[in-house]
Amino acid sequence: MNELRLSRATHDRSAHLRLDPKALDAAWSDPRARVLLVRDSASLLLADGSDLVYLTPRQVGDVAPEDRLFLGFDEAGVPHFAVDRELVATGEEQRVTHLREISSRLSAGASGLFVHAVGLANWHARHQFCPNCGARTESTAAGHVRRCPECEAQQFPRSDPAVIMLVVDEDDRALLGRAPVWPEGRFSTLAGFVEPGESLEQAVRREVLEEVGVVVDEVRYQASQPWPFPSSLMLGFHARASSTEITIDPEEIAEARWLTRGELLDAGRRGEILMPGSISIARWLIERWYGEPLPKSNSWGGSRT
Numbered sequence: 001m002n003e004l005r006l007s008r009a010t011h012d013r014s015a016h017l018r019l020d021p022k023a024l025d026a027a028w029s030d031p032r033a034r035v036l037l038v039r040d041s042a043s044l045l046l047a048d049g050s051d052l053v054y055l056t057p058r059q060v061g062d063v064a065p066e067d068r069l070f071l072g073f074d075e076a077g078v079p080h081f082a083v084d085r086e087l088v089a090t091g092e093e094q095r096v097t098h099l100r101e102i103s104s105r106l107s108a109g110a111s112g113l114f115v116h117a118v119g120l121a122n123w124h125a126r127h128q129f130c131p132n133c134g135a136r137t138e139s140t141a142a143g144h145v146r147r148c149p150e151c152e153a154q155q156f157p158r159s160d161p162a163v164i165m166l167v168v169d170e171d172d173r174a175l176l177g178r179a180p181v182w183p184e185g186r187f188s189t190l191a192g193f194v195e196p197g198e199s200l201e202q203a204v205r206r207e208v209l210e211e212v213g214v215v216v217d218e219v220r221y222q223a224s225q226p227w228p229f230p231s232s233l234m235l236g237f238h239a240r241a242s243s244t245e246i247t248i249d250p251e252e253i254a255e256a257r258w259l260t261r262g263e264l265l266d267a268g269r270r271g272e273i274l275m276p277g278s279i280s281i282a283r284w285l286i287e288r289w290y291g292e293p294l295p296k297s298n299s300w301g302g303s304r305t
């Protein structure tokens with residue numbers, strides 16, 4: 001079974017050092033220290049996608065301590081930082097690569113550093129002002145807190161929980177839908193943001209009922225994956241429907257279908273159904289239901305990697 005490619009972090013975040021300027025300086029000055037440049041959810045990767053391009057602090061030049069986003073240490077004890085900066089690929093061996101485009105060739109450790117860096121950088125980019133008083137906030141705690149100098153309020157990196165669910169009926173058919181903005185034929189699992197005052201299970205039931213009018217009884221948690229575009233945490237569920245009649249909400253869903261495994265495969269072979277990208281938890285949920293990775297003979301409209 002394919003892995004959740006963005007859920008494989010292996011680095012030690014060493015959060016206890018974030019308020020220790022001496023330790024952070026020592027890490028930045030460590031001759032082995034590595035810096036990852038990030039901007040708009042992308043970084044520099046080797047052109048074949050097999051690794052990130054790391055710079056030394058010296059190559060990066062002057063960076064104010066508050067702009068050094070401390071990611072932690074890799075398994076060899078090497079300190080890693082991220083810096084939000086314009087990305088310029090040097091030569092043909094490097095390529096500016098969006099986090100969503102990483103291939104299975106990128107190691108778990110590198111993927112984890114990339115996700116952490118993008119999540120932090122996207123949070124900073126969108127939280128420059130205090131939500132309490134409106135003053136400009138300052139980065140602190142090695143980039144893991146923003147503090148307001150006027151009212152002292154602290155803001156922490158946020159993750160917005162979103163539920164995503166593979167719904168089956170009593171015949172084990174999967175319920176897949178297409179959002180109005182998606183290309184013709186693109187189907188995926190249903191999904192939606194958790195609302196205030198709601199449990200995850202309630203969110204699953206509400207979203208399915210709202211989007212397609214199907215009643216869900218059993219809801220079982222499967223796995224989660226950070227999706228920092230800009231700040232989602234996708235919480236994957238398997239859910240069982242107690243009704244099958246579909247009544248779509250046209251604002252959210254253009255089409256929804258119950259599909260057997262054979263119907264999905266046939267429609268995919270004919271090119272009538274395109275699947276979410278191989279990096280998404282939606283694809284992972286669908287393949288878990290399917291029982292194995294969808295055949296590579298068909299790109300399913302996404303990346304083959």
Ligand SMILES: [Zn+2]
Pocket residue numbers: 130131132133134135148149150151152153
């Ligand atoms: Zn404030």
